[in-house]
Amino acid sequence: MTPAKPSPARRGSELQKARDRRGSGYSSGFSSRRPSIDPSRLVPMDKTTHVGGTDNFNVVFIGAGNIMFGSDEGPWNHSFRFEHKLGLRLKVVAIIDPAIERANAVLKKKCDSFVVSAYQNTRVYKTLDDFVKHMSEKERPRAVVVGSPPMFRGTQQSGRDIEMQVMKYFPGVAMFIEKPIATGPKVEIEETFKIAKLISDSNSICSVGYMLRYLKAVQKMKQIIQENNLIVMVTIARYACAYEAIAKPDWWDKSKSAGPIVEQGTHFCDLSRYFGGEVDISSVAAHSLEWDEEAGHLSKMNVDEGKIAPENRIPRVTAATWKYDSGAVGSLVHAVTLQGRNYSCELEVHADGFSLKLVNPYVQPVLYVRKPGDDYEQSFTFPDDDPFFSEVSNWIDIIEDIEENPEAAQILSTYEDACKTYEFTWAIREASERSRAATLATKGAATAFVEEPVPEESESY
Numbered sequence: 219m220t221p222a223k224p225s226p227a228r229r230g231s232e233l234q235k236a237r238d239r240r241g242s243g244y245s246s247g248f249s250s251r252r253p254s255i256d257p258s259r260l261v262p263m264d265k266t267t268h269v270g271g272t273d274n275f276n277v278v279f280i281g282a283g284n285i286m287f288g289s290d291e292g293p294w295n296h297s298f299r300f301e302h303k304l305g306l307r308l309k310v311v312a313i314i315d316p317a318i319e320r321a322n323a324v325l326k327k328k329c330d331s332f333v334v335s336a337y338q339n340t341r342v343y344k345t346l347d348d349f350v351k352h353m354s355e356k357e358r359p360r361a362v363v364v365g366s367p368p369m370f371r372g373t374q375q376s377g378r379d380i381e382m383q384v385m386k387y388f389p390g391v392a393m394f395i396e397k398p399i400a401t402g403p404k405v406e407i408e409e410t411f412k413i414a415k416l417i418s419d420s421n422s423i424c425s426v427g428y429m430l431r432y433l434k435a436v437q438k439m440k441q442i443i444q445e446n447n448l449i450v451m452v453t454i455a456r457y458a459c460a461y462e463a464i465a466k467p468d469w470w471d472k473s474k475s476a477g478p479i480v481e482q483g484t485h486f487c488d489l490s491r492y493f494g495g496e497v498d499i500s501s502v503a504a505h506s507l508e509w510d511e512e513a514g515h516l517s518k519m520n521v522d523e524g525k526i527a528p529e530n531r532i533p534r535v536t537a538a539t540w541k542y543d544s545g546a547v548g549s550l551v552h553a554v555t556l557q558g559r560n561y562s563c564e565l566e567v568h569a570d571g572f573s574l575k576l577v578n579p580y581v582q583p584v585l586y587v588r589k590p591g592d593d594y595e596q597s598f599t600f601p602d603d604d605p606f607f608s609e610v611s612n613w614i615d616i617i618e619d620i621e622e623n624p625e626a627a628q629i630l631s632t633y634e635d636a637c638k639t640y641e642f643t644w645a646i647r648e649a650s651e652r653s654r655a656a657t658l659a660t661k662g663a664a665t666a667f668v669e670e671p672v673p674e675e676s677e678s679y
């Protein structure tokens with residue numbers, strides 16, 4: 219039997235649903251209903267089978283670094299997740315990286331392993347232009363994964379415009395772009411929103427790598443909020459990184475990474491927005507503990523900070539508060555304090571009668587929930603959860619299967635949404651720099667006051 223044709227109105231709502239799932243559709247308005255996924259649908263890699271079919275799924279990787287091929291710094295490694303998701307269909311047609319030797323080294327490792335079928339015809343190029351010049355029609359990518367450093371993207375300026383290049387050569391191709399979307403000077407924030415609009419207009423299925431949104435624990439929090447019709451009253455975020463394990467000099471240099479809030483705290487700023495809604499940027503206030511203050515000394519840094527200009531050295535602690543458009547209040551403490559390897563991070567979300575506390579999202583997430591009628595917290599654990607797999611898996615499901623199962627997959631972080639997180643992180647950085655400048659000015663004035671020469675006593679009174 220042929221199914222009845224949907225009415226035009228229904229078709230319209232289905233289209234809207236599809237657009238919502240894809241994350242396309244540019245909106246500048248406030249949205250408190252953010253997309254979410256039923257946590258039971260977030261399945262770890264070993265409990266899933268790769269996407270069926272026989273046709274090749276061509277992918278271009280831009281950047282051959284840690285996020286793409288893994289490192290000792292953390293569990294990230296996109297290539298590994300793509301291999302599991304797409305199985306024999308995965309064909310990495312090109313790796314683009316100006317550091318050709320690094321790209322060739324990772325490629326060799328792959329070709330020496332059991333995933334060789336995805337990489338045996340991969341070619342390495344310094345630029346996307348070079349790839350396009352040599353590309354055959356058979357190699358046209360279905361998806362592009364951007365994991366180059368953010369200082370080379372997020373603008374329309376030559377050399378820092380990879381999204382524009384991808385859209386020019388492959389209009390509408392699906393893009394996965396790592397966070398943060400940029401790390402340029404603050405004046406360029408407007409440009410990121412222009413790129414968001416162009417991406418949306420191109421109809422690209424575009425997802426940004428805020429993978430914590432895909433944690434089962436986070437989706438469980440969303441579920442509790444939605445099922446109980448809660449309005450978030452406050453978000454409290456604390457992010458303490460293990461600085462000893464951060465050996466990249468650029469990370470410690472504000473002129474390169476834009477500082478620890480824009481580069482790293484961004485994950486928790488983004489999660490705060492995911493629960494609290496839009497931030498009133500003008501309300502952001504912040505303080506920092508700086509490298510040259512008595513309490514700011516770190517004994518186990520693995521980079522030589524002496525090589526970084528004093529004005530570009532990063533704060534050790536940043537503490538911020540803000541208002542959401544809903545009236546709710548948010549706070550964040552980011553601390554560069556821990557040694558060893560594991561980070562210590564917590565996010566609390568409170569609403570009338572409820573507290574939801576996410577602990578240790580990077581290592582072993584635990585969710586503590588307190589509900590009306592019970593003075594004690596209930597705890598939930600999520601063994602084997604892999605948000606890096608879930609974000610990739612969702613994105614590919616949408617690329618592959620746009621109409622068939624409208625409830626199955628969602629893009630939880632669009633480029634436009636990520637622009638708002640970027641703007642927010644810059645506001646925190648700027649607020650902390652303003653209060654530091656004010657403190658220095660006050661101290662300077664006090665010193666000047668003390669040191670001001672006392673006029674000699676006049677003999678004439």
Ligand SMILES: NC(=O)c1ccc[n+]([C@@H]2O[C@H](COP(=O)([O-])OP(=O)(O)OC[C@H]3O[C@@H](n4cnc5c(N)ncnc54)[C@H](O)[C@@H]3O)[C@@H](O)[C@H]2O)c1
Binds near residue numbers: 281286314396
């Ligand atoms: N979501 C997460 O938890 C997570 C974890 C790690 C990294 N990241 C993000 O991934 C991005 C990359 O970080 P990483 O740790 O892989 O850095 P990395 O330094 O290890 O690797 C970056 C690679 O990009 C290459 N590159 C430089 N300029 C390029 C260009 N113009 N085009 C293509 N490649 C270029 C470099 O040569 C290098 O090989 C950053 O935005 C970072 O914040 C996210």
